[in-house]
Amino acid sequence: DSGVTQTPKHLITATGQRVTLRCSPRSGDLSVYWYQQSLDQGLQFLIQYYNGEERAKGNILERFSAQQFPDLHSELNLSSLELGDSALYFCASSFSGANVLTFGAGSRLTVL
Amino acid sequence: QQPVQSPQAVILREGEDAVINCSSSKALYSVHWYRQKHGEAPVFLMILLKGGEQKGHDKISASFNEKKQQSSLYLTASQLSYSGTYFCGTEHPNDYKLSFGAGTTVTVRA
Numbered sequence: 001d002s003g004v005t006q007t008p009k010h011l012i013t014a015t016g017q018r019v020t021l022r023c024s025p026r027s028g029d030l031s032v033y034w035y036q037q038s039l040d041q042g043l044q045f046l047i048q049y050y051n052g053e054e055r056a057k058g059n060i061l062e063r064f065s066a067q068q069f070p071d072l073h074s075e076l077n078l079s080s081l082e083l084g085d086s087a088l089y090f091c092a093s094s095f096s097g098a099n100v101l102t103f104g105a106g107s108r109l110t111v112l
Numbered sequence: 113q114q115p116v117q118s119p120q121a122v123i124l125r126e127g128e129d130a131v132i133n134c135s136s137s138k139a140l141y142s143v144h145w146y147r148q149k150h151g152e153a154p155v156f157l158m159i160l161l162k163g164g165e166q167k168g169h170d171k172i173s174a175s176f177n178e179k180k181q182q183s184s185l186y187l188t189a190s191q192l193s194y195s196g197t198y199f200c201g202t203e204h205p206n207d208y209k210l211s212f213g214a215g216t217t218v219t220v221r222a
Contacts, residue, residue: 042212090154100159102156
């Protein structure tokens, strides 16, 4: 157990639907990162939050949004889902930027 | 901007050595190395912050050449447990993103 908790572990949904992925960072960590990993692909950076504020943005689609709440947990919202959104979504946390990232186990999203 | 990793894949016999390279077209602030085993989350190996810095973890070590904007990961006397996909992650000055390369899949065979 890395200390980073992601729910749900698996999610199957249909095209056009909306889902929310949740991440609780490791105790004491202020930064949360979201990454997308498609089948046999690398880790694509989506977005980073630090202490509730958006700090960096990657190639995150407009259909995707995220936020970090006052208790530091984060949610990634994916809407108008397409088949190509099927992937493993990882959340990682760190104390601040330029620090070691601890990854959660991931949420596997399958869009049918 | 994603770093470029090479090679894409490498197959080793136990005890052999390998080098994985990571390069960036932009100035680097830090380089991170992570290993992901199949079906698992990436796990931190080491972070290099200063030009010319070298670090080691067991028989896995890395170097960082700030001027060349490159880092290399050295797998020495490989063990079966070294199998997995290795990712380098790069941070640039004044940019908080940690972008990862496409990964290098290492297979160590007995």
